[in-house]
Amino acid sequence: MRPFTVHTGIAAPLDLANVDTDMIIPKQFLKSIKRTGFGKNLFDELRYEDEGQPDQECTGRPLRQDFVLNQPRYQRTSVLLARQNFGCGSSREHAPWALDDFGIRVIIAPSFADIFYNNCFKNGLLPIVLHEEEVDQLFREVNSTEGYQLTVDLEAQTVTTPSGTSFSFLVDTFRKHCLLKGLDDIGLTLEEADRIRAYEEKRQQTAPWLFAPRSL
Amino acid sequence: MSGKTLYDKLWDAHLVQQRDDGSALLYIDLQLLHEVTSPQAFEGLRLAGRKPWRVSSNLATPDHNVPTTVLERKSGVDGIADPVSKIQVTTLDDNCNEFGITEFNMTDIRQGIVHVVGPEQGATLPGMTVVCGDSHTSTHGAFGALAHGIGTSEVEHVLATQCLVAKKMRNMLVRVDGQLNPYVTAKDVVLAIIGKIGTAGGTGFAIEFGGSAIQSLSMEGRMTVCNMAIEAGARVGLIAVDQTTIDYVKDRPYAPKGEQWDMAVAAWQDLVSDADAEFDEVVVLKAEDIKPQVTWGTSPEMVIAIDQPIPKAEDQTDPVKRESYARAWKYMGLEGKETLGDIVLDRVFIGSCTNSRIEDLRAAAEVVKGRKVASTLKQAIVVPGSGLVKAQAEQEGLDKIFTEAGLEWREPGCSMCLAMNADKLGQGEHCASTSNRNFEGRQGFGGRTHLVSPAMAAAAAIAGRFVDVNDLVKQ
Numbered sequence: 079m080r081p082f083t084v085h086t087g088i089a090a091p092l093d094l095a096n097v098d099t100d101m102i103i104p105k106q107f108l109k110s111i112k113r114t115g116f117g118k119n120l121f122d123e124l125r126y127e128d129e130g131q132p133d134q135e136c137t138g139r140p141l142r143q144d145f146v147l148n149q150p151r152y153q154r155t156s157v158l159l160a161r162q163n164f165g166c167g168s169s170r171e172h173a174p175w176a177l178d179d180f181g182i183r184v185i186i187a188p189s190f191a192d193i194f195y196n197n198c199f200k201n202g203l204l205p206i207v208l209h210e211e212e213v214d215q216l217f218r219e220v221n222s223t224e225g226y227q228l229t230v231d232l233e234a235q236t237v238t239t240p241s242g243t244s245f246s247f248l249v250d251t252f253r254k255h256c257l258l259k260g261l262d263d264i265g266l267t268l269e270e271a272d273r274i275r276a277y278e279e280k281r282q283q284t285a286p287w288l289f290a291p292r293s294l
Numbered sequence: 295m296s297g298k299t300l301y302d303k304l305w306d307a308h309l310v311q312q313r314d315d316g317s318a319l320l321y322i323d324l325q326l327l328h329e330v331t332s333p334q335a336f337e338g339l340r341l342a343g344r345k346p347w348r349v350s351s352n353l354a355t356p357d358h359n360v361p362t363t364v365l366e367r368k369s370g371v372d373g374i375a376d377p378v379s380k381i382q383v384t385t386l387d388d389n390c391n392e393f394g395i396t397e398f399n400m401t402d403i404r405q406g407i408v409h410v411v412g413p414e415q416g417a418t419l420p421g422m423t424v425v426c427g428d429s430h431t432s433t434h435g436a437f438g439a440l441a442h443g444i445g446t447s448e449v450e451h452v453l454a455t456q457c458l459v460a461k462k463m464r465n466m467l468v469r470v471d472g473q474l475n476p477y478v479t480a481k482d483v484v485l486a487i488i489g490k491i492g493t494a495g496g497t498g499f500a501i502e503f504g505g506s507a508i509q510s511l512s513m514e515g516r517m518t519v520c521n522m523a524i525e526a527g528a529r530v531g532l533i534a535v536d537q538t539t540i541d542y543v544k545d546r547p548y549a550p551k552g553e554q555w556d557m558a559v560a561a562w563q564d565l566v567s568d569a570d571a572e573f574d575e576v577v578v579l580k581a582e583d584i585k586p587q588v589t590w591g592t593s594p595e596m597v598i599a600i601d602q603p604i605p606k607a608e609d610q611t612d613p614v615k616r617e618s619y620a621r622a623w624k625y626m627g628l629e630g631k632e633t634l635g636d637i638v639l640d641r642v643f644i645g646s647c648t649n650s651r652i653e654d655l656r657a658a659a660e661v662v663k664g665r666k667v668a669s670t671l672k673q674a675i676v677v678p679g680s681g682l683v684k685a686q687a688e689q690e691g692l693d694k695i696f697t698e699a700g701l702e703w704r705e706p707g708c709s710m711c712l713a714m715n716a717d718k719l720g721q722g723e724h725c726a727s728t729s730n731r732n733f734e735g736r737q738g739f740g741g742r743t744h745l746v747s748p749a750m751a752a753a754a755a756i757a758g759r760f761v762d763v764n765d766l767v768k769q
Contacts, residue, residue, distance in 0.1 A: 093617075094617075094618070094621070095614045095615075095617070095618050096493060096494075096593050096618065098593075098731075098733045100712075100731070100733040100734070100735060100736050101733065101734060101735070104735055104739075105712050105713060105714045105736075106714070108330050108358075108714065109330075109359065109376075109378040109379055109381075109382050109714065110378075111333035111334065111337070111381065111382060111385050112334065113334045113446075123734065123735045123739065129739035129740075132378050133378070161614060162494065162614065163493060163494040163497070163527070166493055166494070166527065167429065167731060167733060168428070168429050168443075168712075168731075169331065169427060169428055169429040169431075169443035169444060169445055170330075170331065170445075171331065171334075171427075171445035171446040171447060174445075189494060189497065191494070191497065191527060192497055192498065192527070192529050193429055193442075193443055193444070193445060193524075193529060196444075196445065196448075197445035197447070200445060200447035200448070201447070250315065250316060250317065250461065251315035251316065251317075252313065252315045252316070252317040252459070253317075255315075263447070263451055263459060264342070264344070264450065264451050264454045264455060267319060267451065267454075267455040267457055267459065268454070268455055270310070270311060270319060270457075271455075273310055273311055273319070274310055274319070274321070274347075274455065274456060274457060277310045277321055278321075278456075281321070284561075285421070285558070285561060286554060286557070287419070287550035287554040287555075287557070287558045288323050288419070288422065290550065290554065291350055
């Protein structure tokens with residue numbers, strides 16, 4: 079996984095609460111068996127006028143002019159500002175894959191849905207929870223300043239605005255560690271293989287039916 | 295020291311390692327797999343040269359992409375018209391063959407929606423940890439199992455290590471006391487709960503559903519309630535084990551037998567929250583207050599009782615809510631409408647992992663029996679949750695009741711719940727749907743979904759618009 083340390087980039091305001099994973103990447107694009115190539119269909123129904131199809135070339139499709147990421151000033155967005163409960167709905171990891179493929183590295187919101195939040199960390203994306211008032215302030219500033227950039231420092235756990243104001247955020251120690259180093263979760267867990275086997279042996283004594291071989 | 299909640303007990307029983315940083319390794323007893331969220335996980339295993347840790351703990355079936363018309367289904371995978379869908383289903387078959395994982399493929403009568411198949415086979419058992427790359431895995435919590443949806447990276451992690459890196463959630467109790475009114479079902483109960491606590495109300499919590507109204511539900515009803523815990527933001531929904539649970543599990547193909555059955559039943563008696571257990575939050579609803587529910591907007595929390603007026607954006611005080619209500623009104627085409635009855639329906643969908651079990655189909659059949667679908671409707675389809683549910687329904691003659699009333703009787707799959715196959719809404723069409731999400735575009739580009747119970751969907755099919763099923767059955 080790509081490590082995340084410090085990131086500075088253009089911020090864009092997506093002023094919508096309860097953005098669900100169907101919005102982030104509609105179902106017709108989940109038919110892919112790959113992890114890449116979802117970026118052009120990120121927010122497909124918000125972004126394009128027509129109904130998108132898998133494997134379709136997107137360059138000529140009619141754009142919805144009112145959608146934030148279609149505006150020229152947000153073309154190189156890598157920090158997405160969002161509202162409460164971002165990423166609710168389905169567990170599809172295609173949602174962070176699409177954000178990542180588009181170039182988003184950080185999402186800042188007052189709250190996230192659990193599964194989406196977790197899926198971000200598995201893909202080198204950093205979801206940041208800030209207080210409602212802090213998010214409001216960022217929305218106001220980004221709206222009034224073209225080229226507005228934010229700097230996110232994971233080690234220091236801070237988001238810094240162009241004027242130098244810093245907001246601190248919380249992140250789980252383990253997730254932070256993995257993200258800073260770009261560590262492979264599975265490799266780490268497999269270091270505990272003996273412990274897992276010991277658990278299985280003990281569990282097999284008390285609940286043998288859980289380990290009965292499938293005979294169907 | 296206070297007692298433990300059911301969630302605490304399940305967590306403790308599966309803890310392989312608690313780390314100082316608050317994270318933990320949790321052992322997984324059962325992983326369910328389907329074609330949409332597993333291909334990249336298998337690919338990851340292959341690239342790293344890893345093998346599944348315990349092959350027999352996995353069970354797979356294709357559900358999201360499969361066609362539901364008899365004609366397309368006759369020739370199995372080859373019958374899938376959409377080439378991209380076909381590749382995904384074939385990939386699941388190939389991966390299961392390669393890694394030796396049990397799969398109920400498209401031609402197997404046991405194929406169906408994973409969350410119907412697991413319980414039906416007795417693969418889901420009380421006291422287990424169950425995961426699947428699907429947020430509606432919370433369904434299995436109805437059995438007193440710790441079950442939740444995971445992403446594809448975690449699917450790969452569980453395949454490779456039999457564990458999940460997890461963090462303990464907080465405990466919430468949602469109690470529904472009293473007796474439910476006629477034709478008020480599990481679906482109405484859970485929609486009313488979501489209406490009360492909101493789509494983010496359960497974020498970070500494991501919700502245990504309790505109280506006499508919950509205890510009175512069948513296993514099918516309990517699965518419907520737990521299924522939609524995720525629509526309240528909670529990854530986990532739970533219901534304590536009782537005799538109803540044990541009676542349902544007994545003699546299922548994968549359920550323990552003989553001596554091990556007795557041993558299991560004895561252990562399962564403990565799968566309840568202790569009387570002195572403390573919950574971080576408690577929400578109480580009165581069963582008598584709950585009426586048949588219908589969603590009017592684009593989030594499951596935008597829900598009202600059938601006799602309530604549709605709430606207006608301008609009446610909302612919270613600016614974020616006012617904005618989302620305005621957007622939902624526009625998307626749903628509600629301008630000029632006052633009540634749910636003013637909406638003219640185009641389609642009706644009875645199915646999905648929320649409401650496609652035998653009891654759901656019986657409830658819908660009872661309402662449409664001897665009646666005819668409204669002529670204004672373009673389509674009404676009934677999609678059973680599995681091949682075995684379909685067979686059972688046909689044995690009971692439910693298929694005839696549906697087709698005589700003018701509803702289509704289909705083959706099992708996720709179907710119009712998320713429209714990954716050919717079953718979908720056209721732009722601007724209104725649908726009474728027994729599924730779980732009414733998000734923008736969920737059932738088709740520009741489609742307008744209204745979530746309801748099977749009985750309410752059946753009544754809507756007959757009337758061509760939303761009516762209280764209690765009024766319809768009196769006619």
